[in-house]
Amino acid sequence: MDVSNLLADRTRKVEFSGIRKFFEMASRMTDPCDLSIGLPDYDAPEPVKLAAIEAVRAGKNRYTPSAGLPDLVRRLGEEVHRASGVDASILVTSGVSGGLTLALLATVNPGDEVLFLDPYFVSYLHLVHMVGGAPVPVSSYPDFRFRPEAIEAAITPRTKALMINSPANPTGRVLTSAEVQHAVAIARKHNLVLISDEIYDKLTYEGENPSPLALAPERTIALRGFGKTYGITGWRMGYAAGPASLIGEMTKLHQYTYVCAPSPAQFATLKALETDVSDHRRDYTGKRDLVCGLLEDKFEFVRPTGGFYVFPRIPSHFPNATAFCEAASRQGVLVIPGGIFSSQDTHFRISYATTDDMIRRGCDVLCKLAAR
Numbered sequence: 001m002d003v004s005n006l007l008a009d010r011t012r013k014v015e016f017s018g019i020r021k022f023f024e025m026a027s028r029m030t031d032p033c034d035l036s037i038g039l040p041d042y043d044a045p046e047p048v049k050l051a052a053i054e055a056v057r058a059g060k061n062r063y064t065p066s067a068g069l070p071d072l073v074r075r076l077g078e079e080v081h082r083a084s085g086v087d088a089s090i091l092v093t094s095g096v097s098g099g100l101t102l103a104l105l106a107t108v109n110p111g112d113e114v115l116f117l118d119p120y121f122v123s124y125l126h127l128v129h130m131v132g133g134a135p136v137p138v139s140s141y142p143d144f145r146f147r148p149e150a151i152e153a154a155i156t157p158r159t160k161a162l163m164i165n166s167p168a169n170p171t172g173r174v175l176t177s178a179e180v181q182h183a184v185a186i187a188r189k190h191n192l193v194l195i196s197d198e199i200y201d202k203l204t205y206e207g208e209n210p211s212p213l214a215l216a217p218e219r220t221i222a223l224r225g226f227g228k229t230y231g232i233t234g235w236r237m238g239y240a241a242g243p244a245s246l247i248g249e250m251t252k253l254h255q256y257t258y259v260c261a262p263s264p265a266q267f268a269t270l271k272a273l274e275t276d277v278s279d280h281r282r283d284y285t286g287k288r289d290l291v292c293g294l295l296e297d298k299f300e301f302v303r304p305t306g307g308f309y310v311f312p313r314i315p316s317h318f319p320n321a322t323a324f325c326e327a328a329s330r331q332g333v334l335v336i337p338g339g340i341f342s343s344q345d346t347h348f349r350i351s352y353a354t355t356d357d358m359i360r361r362g363c364d365v366l367c368k369l370a371a372r
């Protein structure tokens with residue numbers, strides 16, 4: 001019996017992630033050169049794993065307070081204060097995805113518009129639809145900068161929120177202080193909430209990495225994660241920092257949805273906070289340099305300064321990025337077409353969170369495709 005008429009309208013606006021198609025393709029390939037993965041190639045540090053195991057063995061398997069373990073909340077509050085000089089409220093979330101969902105549920109009414117730069121992290125479009133809002137992607141091509149004029153031009157009386165993501169997925173761009181100041185000025189002028197996705201904040205390779213939380217603590221919800229930083233994406237850990245009025249409402253909604261972030265993972269995150277990740281940052285700086293050096297003669301791209309992605313333009317003899325990525329996959333290389341992250345299919349995402357050997361093999365194939 002077909003029960004699809006039982007589905008809510010919102011499901012029709014949400015599509016299965018286009019990245020899944022490429023993961024399925026990868027599962028059918030033997031020994032693919034996989035440059036599509038959006039998570040680090042290193043595993044969780046041993047002491048962090050042990051802390052999780054010990055927490056489970058010690059019976060720390062029950063609900064925690066919805067806001068998070070008090071010790072963890074305190075430590076994160078201190079970290080935010082050290083970095084931004086702000087006394088923010090903290091909510092420990094089930095990954096940054098959990099934080100994004102709660103931030104949108106708490107601030108966006110049906111029909112409200114939410115602005116973000118195009119290209120964007122795939123979830124933004126769908127999460128905004130899920131809460132009944134209207135996503136408004138604003139093109140940031142060709143250099144993926146935050147252009148205040150373009151954002152201002154997209155603002156209407158229904159605009160409620162501005163989402164920014166730095167370092168960004170899929171472009172690897174880190175917003176400059178001037179760009180963040182523009183975002184803050186626009187949010188203040190139009191009374192918008194500023195949702196700042198900072199999941200890659202510990203993976204930056206040069207210069208500054210400003211957060212709007214320091215500049216506009218009254219209206220910024222900063223979302224940070226542990227999955228990418230410590231190689232624990234499956235543990236679903238993140239946190240939201242922001243003004244008590246907004247974080248308090250997110251905590252209320254958390255009580256009835258996720259209830260709390262996973263308890264053993266919260267205990268282990270206390271340990272993770274003591275772990276130095278500078279080796280990973282150094283390692284990924286090297287991989288960033290490697291991939292940029294291998295591509296620079298054949299592709300046009302913005303040199304990434306954070307995260308682990310680069311987003312080159314496809315060679316002009318391909319009709320679109322999907323065709324280019326399919327051609328690469330026929331040669332055993334997996335990269336993701338830009339149309340999955342954007343209203344235009346002209347670029348493709350490479351993840352360099354893999355071995356140097358894999359990066360060399362993959363870039364060799366991509367450069368040969370570009371040379372044809």
Ligand SMILES: Cc1ncc(COP(=O)(O)O)c(C=O)c1O
Nearest residue numbers: 038095096097121169199225227
């Ligand atoms: C920009 C961005 N935000 C949020 C997420 C989701 O993070 P989490 O796994 O912590 O939910 C990702 C994951 O790829 C991401 O790239």
